[in-house]
Amino acid sequence: MNSTSLLVFDVLLLVSILSLAWASLATRDARNSVILFMAFGLVLAVAWSRLMAPDVALAEAAIGSGLSGALLLAAVYRSRGQQPAAQQQSTGEHNTSAATVAARWAVTLLSAAVAGVLAWALLHASGSAPHDTLPLAIAANLDASGVSNPVTAVLLNFRAYDTLLELAVLLTAVLGIFALGPAAAGYRPAGPVFAGLTRWLVPLLILAAGYLLWAGAHAPGGAFQAGATLAAAGVVLRLAGRQHIGLPAGGTLRVLIAAGAGVFLTVGLVLFMTGRPFLGYPTAWAGTLILLIESAAMLAIAATLVLAFVGGRPQAAGTPAHTAGAKPVPGNPGKE
Amino acid sequence: MNLDTWLPLLVVASSLLPGLIIFFLREDSHRLRTVLNLAGAGLKLLLVGIMIWGVFHEHVYETRWTLAPGLDLVLHADTLSVLFVTLSTVLWLVTTIYAIGYLENSPHRSRFFGFFSLCVSATVGLALAGNMFTFVIFYELLTLATYPLVAHRGTPEAVRGARIYLAYTLGGGMLLLVGTVWLHVLAGPTAFVEGGTLSRLPAEYHQQLQAIFVLLIMGLGVKAALVPLHGWLPQAMVAPAPVSALLHAVAVVKAGAFGIVRVVYDVYGVNFADQLGLLTALGIAAGITIVYGSVRALLQDNLKKRLAWSTVSQVSYIALGTAILGPVGTVGGIVHLVHQGIMKITLFFAAGNYAETLGIHSVSEMNGVGRRMPATTLAFSVAALGMIGVPPIAGFVSKWYLGLGALEAGMATWVIPVLLTSSALNAAYFLPILYRAWFRDPGPAWPAEHIPAARLETSAALLWPPLVTATLALAAGLFAAAPYSPLEWAALIAQREYGL
Amino acid sequence: MLTTQLLYGLAACFIVALGLRTALLHASLLHRVIAINVMGAGVFMLLIAVAYRGPGQQPDPLPHALVLTGIVVAVSATALALALARRLAAEHDDD
């Protein structure tokens, strides 16, 4: 791939990304907008791999477009069930009173200005040689970090504190969702084709999650991508009509969603109390500790993302979820 | 525990602490509240006695506490502050006794006496303030402490009167704050030093100093009820009698006048102020207020409103005194600070007695009240005659010195006429009351006779305070030349201010 | 190499502007949530473009970690926003 054909590929890729983004934001119908957004996410994943960022490509595909898309689609169908389609379309784009036209122009100019200033600063910033102090420092300390994949090293060791807080963010999101009310109603049990598909797909996803978790140490992968894949399995089960996706209820569910931040914090504090710096793994133990933290994080992330898709406090097993707009589920106690 | 640094703080705390405790007392624990009040008042009187003796012998008492870099809370006892502290302490003791009698079975008494003590602590703090920063703090605290007292009764008029009072005084407070900050930026932390400190500033600041003076005097003028800023005073008459007595004779009004005296003598220095042409402006404002206040007092039928307008004019005598260049004028102004306090509080006590005992609120209802309540009316007469300037009562002494000072300073051409017209006007609105009270026959029945005529004309706690303050007014006039009398002390202040 | 980093950088600026415009403009909640996600994607592209060091070379791993964290934070925020919207819609029906 000499540089000109690479350039052509880049231009094509960027044109498709920009047009997908534009289309997703411009369409009036919510469902099309979400689907275009998912396509945008996938093409974006291609762009990340083009820019030598495989870990991010995986995450973008699994979380950025996959799970976000699922959440958005669920929201579209749930709200479509309640409001007539027309009312759903009354977006700001279409009443052409003078005020909104002026407002639209003002906002467009403002956004264009922000883009221009950003581009101007970027031109100036990338004018000088790229700053390599940090990448070299990471490379130098990589073997002391207990993993060979530099991205996982940064995530789980050098900037472990960021990841700890990020797991807290996930926990906050799910607790906020729980505080808002009980879960939405489930979906109709799957037809034969879909049921067959789930019988194959779910074990495959679980296997892939396990592989991604393990591979994260030395190749693209890691807790987030593995967690997202596991969550995808959960979403598929939920769509196939299984009410509680095998998630435990009550106390054990609390342990599951608190596992990520909990294990991370306990490891950090134990090290801290034994004289080492907070979250400062001893090099000998670094690998195993990171794996321990990553597996707990995977479970927590998967549970959190599925519960986000479920959309509320899970009902105790067996009691039919009260219908909140979606089609009622004939009460079939979960067979799994 | 050396007394020098703690005495001023103790004087302020002696009413602050009982006040804070009273706030959290149960509503029905009357005895404990009375004991706390009187104990606080008594202790403060004792401490002030020590302070008077000390300051007389050139002893320095000062409490200093840094609030922020360059901003110190300073309580410093000098001759001027001791005068005002003594006045406040004595009159607070008398007013507390009166208030206990007056509010016999009315609600919210814990709240009343709590704020009552806070108000006196603020007044004493303001008197002892050692620099403009501390003065502004206590000036605003005084506003906050007196607002609930004015609104105490809770009637719509009371709340409205309190809101007007607040609007004026907080607005004034803001002007004073901006002026003080500006002064602070120009001349650094301005301590009160006898003879003033601003004369050392270079000439190009003079323009700003004049502007600052206007801001300060307008800020202080609100509380000293100088003419355009006096609107709140008649409105605040809705307050219960002890509060009007305390506000108009001791705390709020005097704080403004005291502030003007401080700014002219201890910040600018009287000669520098005259050099900037500020004194004449102040004098004119005071003169207008004196005459205007007396004229408005004439037209009021409500007794307390008439007394309020009389206060508006009387307090400006003090401002007039400061505007007269020369020690004698200063003595007249400063001694009037005490005399007006004693006389006016007697008048308000008497007015309170009339209202509380016989339900009399306006002058037209006072026919023959002298026969029914001879002692109160006697006290009222002594104070009224004093206000007019009839010797040998205290009022005469201050007016005499003011006149003499004006002559000496060559300002007699307009000061003497002002004094004379105002005295004539005083007579015009006080003498008819006396005539009506003593020589007219009482009507068939009193508007609302709450307390029947028993051995004493009214309850003891209501009767004794006006009699005590009336004798004080008489004594201040008769024994003016005695050592430690208000006149001697004012002379001492003038002597130190002018560095004689 | 420089042109690729710049090319993606400028594209990123355009995406950020696109997302910002729709986020500020649109009345429907769904479009505003998508717009914010698109804007986020633009910022992430900026970071990844900065990290790029050439077709074969090893890129700077730090921005990759930052983007990973950003994606997870974005999805949790989206989840909370949609849950709030759902509760608002449900509340709308009950009252």
Place this chain on the structure above:
Amino acid sequence: MTDAIIWVVALPLAGALAALLLPRLATAVAVGTAVATSVSAAALLRGVATQGVLHYELGGWSAGLGIALRADGLSAMLLMMTALVVLAASIYTSAYITAPAERARFWPLWLLLWTALNALLLSGDLFNLYVTLELLGLSAVALAAFGGKRAAVAAALRYLLVGLLGSMMFLAGVSLIYAGYGTLDMAQLAHMVTAGPTAWTALALMTAGLLLKTALFPLHFWLPPAHASAPAPVSAVLSALVVKAAFYLVLRLWLHVFADVVTPAAANLLGALGAAAVLWGSWQALQAERLKLLAAYSTVAQLGYLFMFFPLLQALPSVTARDVAAGGLVMLALTHGFAKAGLFLAIGIIQQRSGHDSIQQLDGTAQRLPATTFSIALAGVALIGLPPSGAFLGKWQLLAGAVATGQWVWVVVTAIGSLLAMAYIFRVIGHAFGHQSYPNLPVTVAREEWPALLLAAVAVLGLGLAGAPVWQLLEIRV
């Protein structure tokens, strides 16, 4: 002492997880964590006071590679204020929220919010600040929507969208910084940053994002509904701490990191927006029908005062004058924190007792709750900036700075703002005087009234009289 810097963040997070895992003991766990964290915050403050800036490299990695936590005078003081306010609000909430199910859901979010606040105040790394800002935003939104009333959920949703937009712009700024300077550590950046397109744009983007989160005028529209419809302890923390944490970041960026990039014009713009916020906020507070709306608009106004300090700090010639003015700024921020928290808690008591918080029908309840009304009055005194409150010292420095630099417009705005504040505070207190029956004992609901009263008292007497150490602590800088 340096250990405290870790405990201050780890304890609330651990408490949140414990409260999540033990739902029945949630309240006890939460109050226990609150006490423990306050003790470690005090230890941190003493550590900073004695040993100067505390610096902790997480994971043992050097600041550029890993993340460094830094506690200087400013952050230690704000941390202590946060700890005291949250401790008081936690005790208040233990009596305010009684249903066990609600408690179990409330406390984890509450402690996560506290974790975010402490992490933000200590973080020395720009991207880490982005993550803490997100954690802060999400937990604040979840708490604002707590209770699920329609108004609260709608306001929380708008708050979330605004917060996300703000965070995205902040992240764009951070990316530019990384592109231009190759590091994310603020201490290193302070030495590397030079005036140029990258620095200006990055600062502009980050500041725009943060101004959205501090709700500075014209970007304040989301704050009043969000703060007014949230439960009382939540609005207390939102107004007193969450908005202030974002302001702290603006202060940190403008005064320490981008000190020589900031131009007087930019500082004056911030000051002008602040002045507009003061006038607009005070005016709206005067019109407010409900107590909570009044308090929320008052927050918009009070933040305006803080932003008015920027042109002064830019124009003041000598370093000492700037330090004294900066001390006034911190004093104003601290006093507003305590006073506003006390005010919201007191309003919560009134709302719980009378079922509404409308100012017109306040008479009955105000007189039956003397301690609550007294707390509102005290908090009001601190919000206006009357002596002896800390805000008085703050406003004194604001006026002194304005007069010294000849920028008279701030003096006029401060005067008008204070007069408006007097109007809207005493409009409320006027209702406390009436003929309703007066309870025998002033304090009726101890566990709710004492926190409100103590918070207001700290704002007025504590900071007012014992405020001198604030200036000494501020000398300790990175």
